[in-house]
Amino acid sequence: MPPRLFRPEDPEARFLLGPQSRLAELRRAINIFFEFMRGFRTYQFVGPCVTVFGSARFDEDSEHYQRARETGRLLAEAGFTVMTGGGPGIMEAANRGAKDAGGMSVGCNIELPFEQGVNPYMDTYMTFEHFYVRKVMLLKYSFAFIAMPGGFGTFDEVFETALLVQTRKIQDFPIVLMGSEFWQPVIDVLREDLVPLGTIDPDDVDILTLTDSPEEAVASIRGIAMERFGLTEGPKLEPQPLLGEKRSRD
Secondary structure: OOOOOOOOOOHHHHHOOOOOOHHHHHHHHHHHHHHHHHHHHHHOOOOOEEEEEOOOOOOOOOHHHHHHHHHHHHHHHOOOEEEEOOOOOHHHHHHHHHHHOOOOEEEEEEOOOOOOOOOOOOOEEEEEOOHHHHHHHHHHOEEEEEEOOOOHHHHHHHHHHHHHHHOOOOOOOOEEEEOHHHHHHHHHHHHHHHHHHOOOOHHHHOOEEEEOOHHHHHHHHHHHHHHOOOOOOOOOOOOOHHHOOOOOOO
8 A cells, every 4th residue: 555645735734743833833723713713603503413423435325325314314304403524425415314304404524635525415514624623513513423334534523422421521412323233343342341441431331322223313312302401492593693694594
């Protein structure tokens, strides 16, 4: 395999090179601040959301794509905005399912040298330079998270979300792993290896829920959101025209 080329033109890659000049670090901090602010303004009125994680590499014929599309449709019918990473594959499928049902569909895209084109099934999206800013947005506006099969990115998102629940940095929002054949070995490693080692507690495994049923997943999420977190179908936050704000569909 040829070596993976470093991309010095990537702002995040430059950021991770280590200490740099004070002026360069100040400029970078300002850029990151403004990226956060653009994200806050973009997603201010999109909720309540459920974020769907999953690989960009599944095509339309995949069973995982079809399951994600059905899940997106059911989430929209239940009154949730479907949020994804904004790219192809599972992300496209979930956004597409939301649009099938006439629901709200949004994305947090990322600049990458491959794979991550923007799918056409979103009411609004933003393309981020920095992974960590993007991950904040994927978490900030959601009451639940559904993870379809995926690669390094999906595992990163699932376990960072689980860590935040474990450490009480976010509330114990549902994290649903969709696809038992794919995810059961992961659960087995957690329960049979990590728990005996003492690196996690037995209850930590219960942060993750495993299912193959989109209907079961969405019904559970809707019930928990309503009962545990007081989510209602009543009035939502209204935009302020004096601040240049508007809803994503206005």
